[in-house]
Amino acid sequence: MKRSSGSETGLWAKPWMNLLLFLLVVGGVLAVVFRESFSSRFVLFSNDAPLGLISSEWCKMPAPFKGFWVDLNWLGSQAPSAVPNVSFALLTLLGPVWYAKFMAPAALLILGFGAWMLFREMGLTAGAAVVGALAAALNMEFFSNVAWGLGSRGLSAAFVFLAVAAVYSHARRPHWAKIPLAGLAVGMVVMEGYDVGAIFSLYVAALVVFMAWHKPGSAGKRLATGAVRVVLVAAFAAWMSAAAVLTLIATQVKGVAGAGATEPADPQAARMKWDFATQWSLPKVETIRVLLPGVFGYGMPEMYSIRPQDYGGAHYWGGVGQAPGNEKSRLSGAGIYAGYAVVLLALWAVLQSFRGVQSKLTEEERRSVWFWMGAAGVSLVLAWGRHAPFYQILYAMPYFSTIRNPIKFMNPFQISLLILCAHGLKGCWRAYVTEGVAAGGASGPWTHFKAWLGKAGAFERKWVYGSGAAMVAGFVGWLIYAESKPRLVKHFNQIMPLSYEGQAEQMARFSIGNVGWSVLFLVVSGVSVAWLLSGYFSGPRRRWAAPLLAGVVAVDLAHANAPWLVYYDYQSKYVASPVLEFLSKESPEHRVQVLPFQLPQPQFQFFQQQYYYVTWLQNLFQYFNIRSLDVIQEPRVSEDKVAYRAAFTGTPLQSMVRYWQLTNTRYHFGLGGDFAEQINQQLDPEKKRFRLHTSFDLAQDRPGGLVQAVAATNGALGLIEFTGALPRAALYTQWDTVTNEAEVLRRLMDPAFDPAASVLVSDPEVPASRALDQAAAAGKVSLKVHAPKRLVYQAKAEAPSVFLLNDRYAPEWKVWVNGKPEKLLRCNYIMRGVHLPPGEHEVEFRFEPGHTALYVSLGAIVLGVVLCGFLALGGEGRNFTAPLRENERS
Numbered sequence: 001m002k003r004s005s006g007s008e009t010g011l012w013a014k015p016w017m018n019l020l021l022f023l024l025v026v027g028g029v030l031a032v033v034f035r036e037s038f039s040s041r042f043v044l045f046s047n048d049a050p051l052g053l054i055s056s057e058w059c060k061m062p063a064p065f066k067g068f069w070v071d072l073n074w075l076g077s078q079a080p081s082a083v084p085n086v087s088f089a090l091l092t093l094l095g096p097v098w099y100a101k102f103m104a105p106a107a108l109l110i111l112g113f114g115a116w117m118l119f120r121e122m123g124l125t126a127g128a129a130v131v132g133a134l135a136a137a138l139n140m141e142f143f144s145n146v147a148w149g150l151g152s153r154g155l156s157a158a159f160v161f162l163a164v165a166a167v168y169s170h171a172r173r174p175h176w177a178k179i180p181l182a183g184l185a186v187g188m189v190v191m192e193g194y195d196v197g198a199i200f201s202l203y204v205a206a207l208v209v210f211m212a213w214h215k216p217g218s219a220g221k222r223l224a225t226g227a228v229r230v231v232l233v234a235a236f237a238a239w240m241s242a243a244a245v246l247t248l249i250a251t252q253v254k255g256v257a258g259a260g261a262t263e264p265a266d267p268q269a270a271r272m273k274w275d276f277a278t279q280w281s282l283p284k285v286e287t288i289r290v291l292l293p294g295v296f297g298y299g300m301p302e303m304y305s306i307r308p309q310d311y312g313g314a315h316y317w318g319g320v321g322q323a324p325g326n327e328k329s330r331l332s333g334a335g336i337y338a339g340y341a342v343v344l345l346a347l348w349a350v351l352q353s354f355r356g357v358q359s360k361l362t363e364e365e366r367r368s369v370w371f372w373m374g375a376a377g378v379s380l381v382l383a384w385g386r387h388a389p390f391y392q393i394l395y396a397m398p399y400f401s402t403i404r405n406p407i408k409f410m411n412p413f414q415i416s417l418l419i420l421c422a423h424g425l426k427g428c429w430r431a432y433v434t435e436g437v438a439a440g441g442a443s444g445p446w447t448h449f450k451a452w453l454g455k456a457g458a459f460e461r462k463w464v465y466g467s468g469a470a471m472v473a474g475f476v477g478w479l480i481y482a483e484s485k486p487r488l489v490k491h492f493n494q495i496m497p498l499s500y501e502g503q504a505e506q507m508a509r510f511s512i513g514n515v516g517w518s519v520l521f522l523v524v525s526g527v528s529v530a531w532l533l534s535g536y537f538s539g540p541r542r543r544w545a546a547p548l549l550a551g552v553v554a555v556d557l558a559h560a561n562a563p564w565l566v567y568y569d570y571q572s573k574y575v576a577s578p579v580l581e582f583l584s585k586e587s588p589e590h591r592v593q594v595l596p597f598q599l600p601q602p603q604f605q606f607f608q609q610q611y612y613y614v615t616w617l618q619n620l621f622q623y624f625n626i627r628s629l630d631v632i633q634e635p636r637v638s639e640d641k642v643a644y645r646a647a648f649t650g651t652p653l654q655s656m657v658r659y660w661q662l663t664n665t666r667y668h669f670g671l672g673g674d675f676a677e678q679i680n681q682q683l684d685p686e687k688k689r690f691r692l693h694t695s696f697d698l699a700q701d702r703p704g705g706l707v708q709a710v711a712a713t714n715g716a717l718g719l720i721e722f723t724g725a726l727p728r729a730a731l732y733t734q735w736d737t738v739t740n741e742a743e744v745l746r747r748l749m750d751p752a753f754d755p756a757a758s759v760l761v762s763d764p765e766v767p768a769s770r771a772l773d774q775a776a777a778a779g780k781v782s783l784k785v786h787a788p789k790r791l792v793y794q795a796k797a798e799a800p801s802v803f804l805l806n807d808r809y810a811p812e813w814k815v816w817v818n819g820k821p822e823k824l825l826r827c828n829y830i831m832r833g834v835h836l837p838p839g840e841h842e843v844e845f846r847f848e849p850g851h852t853a854l855y856v857s858l859g860a861i862v863l864g865v866v867l868c869g870f871l872a873l874g875g876e877g878r879n880f881t882a883p884l885r886e887n888e889r890s
Contacts, residue, residue, distance in 0.1 A: 018126045025130050026112040026137050029554050033138075034105040036567045043100035045566035048149030051100045052574065052619035054091060058788035059622075061092040067812065067849040071788040072622060073631045075663060075808035075830065077638070080251050081849065083243040084857050085191040086110065087152045097570070107151035107158075112137030114158030118165040119422045125434065127546025128425040134550055135421060136161070138557035140293060140337035140564075141414040147564040148334065153411065156193030159185045160200045160415055164207060171211040177867045182208070183233040184864040187240020191857070194248060195403045196411055201237060203375055203412050205230050210371050214364075236860070243857035250849070273401065274386070275324040280405035281385025282336075283319040291522075293337035293560035294514030297507065313506030314563045317496055319387075320407060330496065335564065336410050338417055339557045340518075340525035341549060345424030346417050348463070348529070352427055355459065360431040361423065369423050372416040379413035382406055404635060425549075432535050433542050445536060452534040460533055467526040474519040482512045521556045528552050569706075574623050577709040579696055579719055580616075583667065584624040588786045589728050590666035593629040595720075596656075597670075603716040604671055607698060611707060612669060629665045644830050647745040655749065657683050657724070662748065662755055662828060664806040666725040667693065672718035679720065689724040726755060729793055731778040731801040731836070734758040735769045735827075744829045759804050759833065762826040766835050767800065789847035797836045803843055805832040812849040817841050 036042050043051055053059060058070050061082070068079035082088045090106060091099050115136035119129040136142075136157075145153040163185035170178035186204050190197035212226030238245070286296060296318035321331035352359045353369040361369065381390040385406030394400050443451070453464060485508050492504035528548055531537070537545035576584065583592055594612045599605065618632050648659040660668075670679070672695040680688040695715035698707050709717075738744050738760050747753050747760055779801060785792035795803055802825065809826045815834045816822065818841055827833035834843060 018120065018129075021126055022113065022116050022130055022133060025550060026116075026133050027109055029134060029558070030105045030109055030112075030137065033558050033561070034102075034565070036565075037101040037105065039567075041569045041571050042567040043097065043570045044104055044147065045568060046100060046103075046147075046149035049100075049103070049151070050149070050619050050622070051096055051570055052621070052623035054099060055096040055574075056622040057625050061088065063789065064088075065854060066851045067789065067847055069789050069847045071807070072625065072627050074629055074641070075806070076810075077641075077808065078251050078810055078812060078847075078849070080194075081243070081247040081851065081854070083191050083247065084854065084861060085152070085188060085244075086155045087192060090151075100570070103151045104146045107146050107154040108137045108143065111142055111154040111158040111161075114161035114165075115418060115422075118161040118168070118419070119425075121165040121169050122422055122426060124422060124426050125429055125546075127543075127550075128429045131546055131549045131553060132418065132422045132425055135339055135342045135553050135557070136418050138554065138561060139339070139342075139414050139418065140335040140557065140561055141410055143557070143561045144335040144564045147561075152192040152194075153196060156189050156197050156200060157411065157415060159188040159192065160204065160412075163189065163204050164419070167204065167207055167211060171215070175871065177871055179208075179229055179232050180236045181864065181867050181871075183236025184240045184860055184867075186233060186237035187857075187860060190237065190241035191244040193411075194244065196408050197241075197244075199403070199408060200412060200415075201234075203415075205233065206375070207371065208233055210367075214367055240857055240860035240864070242853040242860075243851075246853040247849075274395070277395070277401060277404050278386040278391065278406055279323060280321050280407045281387050281391070282383045282407045282410065283387050284384055286318050286320065287380065287384075289318075289336045290338050291340070291343065292515055292518045293335060294563070295511050295518075296332075297511065298335065298563045299332060312563075313503070313508075313510030315496075315503070315507055317492060317507065334407070334410075335560070336414070337557070337560050338414060339553055339560075340522050341529065341553050341556065342417060342421045344467075344525055344529045345428065346420035347424075349420050349424035349427060351459075351463075352424075358459070360427040365423055365427070369420060372419045372423075376413050376416035376420070379409045379411075379416060383409040383413060428529075428532055429545070432533050433537050433545050435538075445531065448536050449531065449534050452536075456534075463533065464530050467530055471519070471523050471526055474522050478512075478515050478519045481515050485509075485512060488512075517559065521552075521559075525552055525556065572706055574620065575708070576620075576624055577696075578711050579694060579709050580620055580624055580626065582694070582719075583626045586667070587625060587627045588783060590725065591627045591629050591664050592667040592669070593660070593665050594669040599671065601671060601716070603698070607669070607717055611698060615707070629660075629663055640830055643741070643745065647749055654683055657689075657722075658749065658755075660722055661724050661726055662806070662831075664726050664728050666722055668720045668722060670718055670720050672696075672712075672715045675718060676720045684724070687724065689722055691721050691723070692718050693721040694719040724756075726804075726806055727781075728807070729781045729783070729803065729805050731781055731795060731797055731803055732757075732759045733769060733778050733799045733801050735761050735766070735802045737761050737764055737766055737768065739764055741829065748828060755828070759802050759827050760829070761802060761833065762829070763823070765823075766802070766825065769800070769802075784842075785844075791845045793843045795836060795841045795843050797838050797841065799838055801836045801838075802827065803834045803836050804828070805845060807832055807845075810847075812847055814846050814848050816844040816846070 034044070037044060056072060058064075058068065058072060064082035065084070065088070067081050070077050070079050087103075087107075090103055094102065112133040116129050116133035119132045120126075124132060142154045142157055163182045166178045166182035166185060169175075170182070182204065186197075186201045189200050189204075193200060208229045209223075209226035212229060213222050215222055215225070217225075289296060294314065297316040298314040299316050316330060316332040318332060319330060320334075349361065349369050350373055352361050353366040353373075359366060381388055382394060383406055385391045391406050453461065456464075488508040488511065489504045492498070492507050498504060532545060532549070537548070586592075594608050599608075613630070613632075617628060617630055620626075621628055648655045659665075668690075670676070672692065676690045676692040679690045684690060695712055695718050696709050697712045697715040697717060699710045700707055734757060736747075736758065738747060739762055741762070744760050744762065748755070779795065779797040779799075781796075781803070782794045783791070784794055791805070791807075793803070793805075795801075797803075804827050806828075809824070809830055809832045811824075813824055813832060814821065815824045815832075817834060817836065822834050824845075825833040825835065832845065836843070
């Protein structure tokens with residue numbers, strides 16, 4: 001049974017007019033939603049890409065395309081290199097401030113464009129395709145991730161839509177260039193989404209096989225065709241994503257503790273790995289969030305650096321991110337609301353797919369609906385993670401145990417739902433708008449609806465009655481939920497720590513209010529879809545069908561997404577206090593840390609747990625390039641770091657002093673007054689190397705304003721100096737060669753070993769040092785050039801020496817002495833060094849990881865541009881901006 005989508009004439013037959021319509025509608029809506037980005041003083045909050053981080057020296061573009069070295073946390077670490085994707089291109093072009101303002105709307109606009117291209121290829125009319133694109137751009141799964149700082153999630157989804165468009169286009173109008181383009185799009189999916197992109201690629205591969213299977217020919221031929229196409233897609237995807245895949249293996253798999261594909265032999269270690277990998281699982285009951293945004297709250301306001309009271313009760317109280325063994329720990333940085341119009345149209349398509357010859361969909365469309373329905377179902381049960389048995393099957397497969405957070409499968413779930421919605425839009429438009437019986441005369445909507453319902457088919461009547469029943473059930477459910485407010489307040493008091501008086505009451509009001517709004521939008525969306533099915537918008541009124549649905553989708557999703565948008569005045573926030581100014585100047589020579597003690601003083605608890613780790617470490621330290629021993633986030637820890645830190649754990653408290661000495665950590669945040677003397681008595685009673693450097697307090701310039709550190713003579717807080725910390729760089733005329741790693745760690749902890757006088761070298765080829773009683777004066781070292789990936793020192797060695805740099809060793813670091821390459825030494829287990837003969841030397845350390853894969857991916861991008869141009873010049877490009885015609889369908 002073949003059905004036509006209807007044709008477009010006049011201006012709407014021109015591709016540029018279709019594109020202009022998309023830009024005006026989707027771009028205009030996003031401009032309104034993100035209107036505060038146009039303010040000169042405000043930027044959008046970003047948890048994963050805060051302004052401070054992207055303004056730091058180590059993140060300054062375009063140098064990271066040849067390697068990231070994060071020098072501001074711990075002893076330094078290698079991060080995945082920047083790759084030639086859209087995210088890093090935008091950061092390079094826009095710069096930090098404009099990126100913080102406009103990355104989110106730009107990513108969502110590109111996401112909408114990818115969906116729009118697919119929907120046009122599927123045959124949707126100009127107006128219907130824009131409705132679908134708007135639903136994709138405002139889909140909460142992607143919107144919340146983008147607003148959270150993960151713009152790459154939205155961009156990854158955009159290229160999924162483009163890959164699917166290429167697969168669909170090749171199935172209907174075969175062309176040799178389309179399968180390579182699909183593969184290149186999948187490669188960009190991986191470059192943007194990393195592990196999420198890898199998940200997406202499996203769905204595209206399944207679609208390629210599915211499309212090939214339903215072509216004419218024997219089963220063997222169809223399977224072979226599908227296999228060949230999957231191999232081609234995978235090959236071109238690997239070509240495109242080479243830069244991302246290789247940098248991920250080098251930094252997130254190789255040498256990372258617990259990152260292997262095999263399970264640990266120890267049952268307890270295996271259980272810990274499972275708990276860690278599945279912490280962000282979607283509880284089955286929270287699947288209702290697809291329909292009820294905000295019923296479980298949104299996020300933790302502490303992550304927004306605003307007062308919890310100002311967050312309006314939107315605190316998240318569900319089970320996503322709940323740490324095993326700590327039932328009061330929870331965190332959700334993402335929403336999964338799809339919008340009622342989207343769900344209703346997707347449901348309409350699913351129901352129509354089972355109606356056989358009576359269906360409003362073609363046979364080809366019904367098969368497509370079944371595929372995406374299956375994809376949505378598989379995605380949902382995997383997103384449940386540890387709350388259902390299904391994820392265990394996937395987890396047991398090779399390498400899947402290295403992927404964290406099963407809730408990531410809600411990304412392909414939402415894409416599947418959006419494509420099902422597109423099928424619903426296409427079928428409804430064809431049956432009730434472009435080919436429907438024109439509404440007669442000037443009858444009003446209600447008069448027309450009553451007349452239509454009396455003669456409507458059985459399916460349409462059941463749809464209307466079912467929709468009405470859902471609306472009534474929703475309203476009754478809201479009333480029951482509102483009556484349960486006292487029990488809800490009691491529940492909040494039991495399950496989570498509350499930050500202020502009345503928080504539970506505020507949270508209950510917020511949750512109940514959001515259910516009420518959801519019922520309202522259910523009614524509006526249900527009436528709009530029923531109105532569409534009645535044929536009221538056929539004939540002369542067809543021009544109003546798309547604006548009606550676009551308005552409903554935009555208002556519904558924009559209202560639900562509003563809590564994710566948090567703006568702040570960055571010009572007021574990124575101001576250096578005297579303490580930060582001092583630490584910024586000292587940073588090239590010394591590190592800083594907050595004392596890792598649990599002290600009873602409320603001032604210190606607030607400073608340590610909220611202000612230091614959120615405001616300073618994640619933002620201001622990055623912005624002012626202050627090196628800290630503390631780490632912002634560390635989901636994957638390297639094996640050498642685990643071993644090094646373990647050597648100083650579980651031993652006498654004084655081992656911390658040795659740890660701070662070896663790691664060049666000279667400054668510590670603690671209490672003011674005589675607290676430094678207390679530390680001396682407990683940790684360093686003999687040498688007494690701790691002293692109070694600066695006293696300060698935390699203060700607000702106004703109620704509810706930003707908290708700032710203010711110098712105070714008798715401040716409650718203090719910056720404490722540890723004078724025993726090793727310098728960042730020094731010369732040693734005494735060293736021991738120890739190649740056994742366990743022995744090195746034991747020696748470092750031995751009280752008889754003096755790190756200020758001797759160094760342990762792990763390279764047996766280094767010539768032996770002088771006897772201890774013949775040690776010469778070490779010499780002097782001065783810093784000439786300081787950059788994250790390049791350090792230049794002037795050294796004057798009075799005798800054969802080891803130049804020790806108390807920064808982390810990595811093979812990607814190279815060293816030159818007087819312009820000649822020398823062997824980089826591993827010293828004191830984890831630090832860098834080089835052997836120097838007597839004399840004056842210029843010692844240069846440079847971070848130079850291989851970047852051949854960067855050029856491989858750039859070559860794939862060039863190929864993709866050439867293939868797109870070839871298709872466009874060959875007339876194929878029009879198929880992505882014009883609806884599918886009857887004579888184009890085989």
